[in-house]
Amino acid sequence: MTKPLLRALAGETLPTPPVWMMRQAGRYLPEYKATRAQAGDFLSLCYNPELAAEVTLQPIRRYDFDAAILFADILLVPQALGAELWFVTGEGPRLAPVTEPAQIEALRPAAEVRERLSPIYETLRLVGPALPAQTALIGFAGAPWTVATYMIAGRGTPDQGPAHEMREKAPELFDALMERITDATIEYLDAQIEAGAETVKIFDSWAGSLPADAFARYSIAPIRRIIAELKARHPGVPVIAFPRGAGAAYEGIAHATGADCIALDQFVTAEWAAEHVQRDGCVQGNLDPAHLVSGGPELETETRRIKAAFAGGPHVFNLGHGITPDADPDNVHRMLAAIRG
Ligand code: CP3
Numbered sequence: 001m002t003k004p005l006l007r008a009l010a011g012e013t014l015p016t017p018p019v020w021m022m023r024q025a026g027r028y029l030p031e032y033k034a035t036r037a038q039a040g041d042f043l044s045l046c047y048n049p050e051l052a053a054e055v056t057l058q059p060i061r062r063y064d065f066d067a068a069i070l071f072a073d074i075l076l077v078p079q080a081l082g083a084e085l086w087f088v089t090g091e092g093p094r095l096a097p098v099t100e101p102a103q104i105e106a107l108r109p110a111a112e113v114r115e116r117l118s119p120i121y122e123t124l125r126l127v128g129p130a131l132p133a134q135t136a137l138i139g140f141a142g143a144p145w146t147v148a149t150y151m152i153a154g155r156g157t158p159d160q161g162p163a164h165e166m167r168e169k170a171p172e173l174f175d176a177l178m179e180r181i182t183d184a185t186i187e188y189l190d191a192q193i194e195a196g197a198e199t200v201k202i203f204d205s206w207a208g209s210l211p212a213d214a215f216a217r218y219s220i221a222p223i224r225r226i227i228a229e230l231k232a233r234h235p236g237v238p239v240i241a242f243p244r245g246a247g248a249a250y251e252g253i254a255h256a257t258g259a260d261c262i263a264l265d266q267f268v269t270a271e272w273a274a275e276h277v278q279r280d281g282c283v284q285g286n287l288d289p290a291h292l293v294s295g296g297p298e299l300e301t302e303t304r305r306i307k308a309a310f311a312g313g314p315h316v317f318n319l320g321h322g323i324t325p326d327a328d329p330d331n332v333h334r335m336l337a338a339i340r341g
Helices: 004-009 030-039 042-046 049-063 076-081 101-105 110-116 118-130 144-153 161-169 171-194 212-233 253-257 270-276 296-309 329-340
Strands: 067-069 085-088 092-095 136-142 199-204 239-243 261-263 282-287 315-319
Touching: 004 136, 004 199, 004 315, 030 042, 030 049, 042 049, 042 085, 049 067, 049 118, 049 329, 076 085, 076 110, 076 144, 076 171, 092 144, 101 171, 110 171, 118 136, 118 171, 136 144, 136 171, 144 161, 144 171, 144 199, 144 212, 161 171, 171 199, 171 212, 199 212, 212 239, 212 253, 239 253, 253 261, 270 282, 270 296, 282 296, 296 315, 296 329
Parallel strands: 067 136, 136 199, 199 239, 239 261, 261 282, 282 315
Antiparallel strands: 085 092
């Protein structure tokens, strides 16, 4: 009996959609905060396979989600490439910017990136056998565009301005950086699949900041290359793509990238996406994470509305973006009750 998540990703329409949440292992959970404190800091947690496996499993124990997602971060790839990375508590990630030709030239080759990230594969090898029989294991990486925005700016920015400036003013240099990230990401995801990831998700959190022509070139094209290479190595392993903020460009993305499932943010309606995106295959999404903070009757009506809108095709229930630290853990139970009845 195949796991519900994998059935949906294969295109099956299920009476109850499988469900998991972006950032399901996170600061809204007291048990996560306790393990993170034990690890010392966020990066130490990512690189400690026993503790990373523990936080990966915490939301499965509490909520019995249909999938566990590897606990790690998209910025581990730039770090393994050679960019200095640290996290400022309460603020977020900081990287030493990589913008000079010599710095890009000096980035580590993909095979070495793969090797350096071996603690992450160990986390997957620990989680896999510890999961309930019905629970799928998801690996992930950032999409090259989103990873590049952090590497160029050295931090999250409201408009990804520095990366846009580089792609416009120094396109060859920018392409060289994108290629290094893409090559490393292929190796990283391949190694995750070999370590037990049953599907992988590619997070393009800042895809929506790209204008149409650049969207095709810098969001779609590298994702398509990653997926084509993974499919060549692992034909049966489904891939989820999350081009956040794509808007009307969500239409056709499954074909353009080769993804088996398109993850939707909350900025498109489920009704629109059912018509324009789900007709090409599985979709994932798209409850506004704010409902898990505010709760109330709207949490249930919105959850039911999304389930109903996507009921005619393959659907994985999820949020439109990660659950936030101020969410109420009990609201997750309410959401699950509304989905699973
Ligand atoms: O979803 C999961 O539960 C799996 C683990 C996961 C994390 N980050 C853990 C994390 C995943 C899939 C990510 C992806 C990620 N990381 C993205 C893409 C998805 C998105 O949110 O758009 C991005 C852009 C990052 C980079 C990143 N990591 C930022 C901007 C921050 C700071 C913001 C914040 O929420 O604190 C992080 C830190 C981070 N990554 C945390 C977690 C649980 C919080 C760290 C902490 O415990 O203090």
